[in-house]
Amino acid sequence: MSKKLKYILFLVILTIGAACEKSHIDDYIPPAVVNLTKFGIENIQLYTFDSLYVDTIYATNAGKDIAGNTDISFAPDASYVDSLNLAAGATYALLPEQCYSLDVNNGTINSANRTLTFPVKLRPRLIDALDKKVSYVLPLKIVSKLPGQLGPNKRIVIQPVIGQAFINLSDTGVTEIVASTAGDSIKYALQVNISFVNSQDKSHFSISSGAPVLTMYNTARNTMLQALPEDAYKLSYDSVMPKGASAATLNFVINKSKMPKGVYSVALKLNSGSFGDGQIFPQYSSYKVIRIINNTDTARNARTGWAITDYDSYSGAGYEPVKIMDNDFNTYWQCAYNSSQVGRVTLPYTIVVDMGKLTNVNGFELWRRPGTYVTDLRGGYFEVSADNVNWKTATAFDCGTTNKSAGPFYFYCETTNARYIRIHLTSSNRSNIANIAEFFTVK
Structure with missing residues (x-):
């Protein structure tokens, strides 16, 4: 048999074998049932500067062929708290009704609408007023009218945690700079830090600077720092905390040519931050002082009579x-x-x-x-x-x-x-x- 004939025979056999092989294309398609996209225990960090926090829960059918309608209801599952405590050896308590609301609690899933959205509205300030010694949870579940329409992931347990929100300077106290070691200008940068990632579209922080701040600093600490003339320095920053960020930068630039001989300081004070519809305040000292030594004199006072x-x-x-x-x-x-x-x-x-x-x-x-x-x-x-x-x-x-x-x-x-x-x-x-x-x- 020629090599060419053998090769043709091999291709025929291969084609027949492939045709007889079972297709596995559907092996990885999930069943046509409804599941929650997140499930189990969900810890949610809340802050009291928000009067309302919305946690969005999705129910979806990712199957290939969805037959008819699946009517879904979404509701608290108070009885699950006991099961959760028994399984985890915990002492969770059901989150009181006044601390949340479910504005959407039912819907229909079909081939034209595979996903339902259920916003859970949590009220951080009311949650913060609850007993701090108790761990509160909110079990939620999806329910269908007909059996076999739901998958295994049909329950989620929301556990709200009230976090301490602070705004602080990355660098506080007094930093001394010897002018003779710097170039034509002295540059100094520091940050305003928050203890969380900002999720607000509109948020900002408040800074005070200049001689009045230095006067307050001197009074509080019994010091005698002297203010650098305002035309000798520039403080630049954007008071808006960017969304998705937890820090913003402040920049000092001091013009040595306009600085008089001696020891002078520039100061700022971080006052507060506005996030959501509330305010947060510094956890630590909120003053930053840059003290510039612009003196190299060595002449001594006479010690006669000392x-x-x-x-x-x-x-x-x-x-x-x-x-x-x-x-x-x-x-x-x-x-x-x-x-x-x-x-x-x-x-x-x-x-x-x-x-x-x-x-x-x-x-x-x-x-x-x-x-x-x-x-x-x-x-x-x-x-x-x-x-x-x-x-x-x-x-x-x-x-x-x-x-x-x-x-x-x-x-x-x-x-x-x-x-x-x-x-x-x-x-x-x-x-x-x-x-x-x-x-x-x-x-």
């Missing part, structure tokens, strides 16, 4: 607080480190310096002890006062953890007229040990 008027620790003779202004960089004040010495043996420590008269102060110069333990002193803050009664925080200081320099360390503040300086030492790189070799104020 005195130490108060202290709470020193380690004995030769280490008295007066050593911080004896003009000898090899001597130093050191805190007490055992009970046989004077005063406190644990952080924080305090030393009060009287400059003898009201003095213009723009900063502070610190020197640490020389030698092996030069890194002892870590950080703290300075306070200033004109009368030794009313104090304002001037600036924090931090000498770092790895810098092995004895000094000088410069820490600048807003221009102030003060007589008294209170040095608070709050952190150390060696347990509770702190020391200062010399201390000056900058003109």
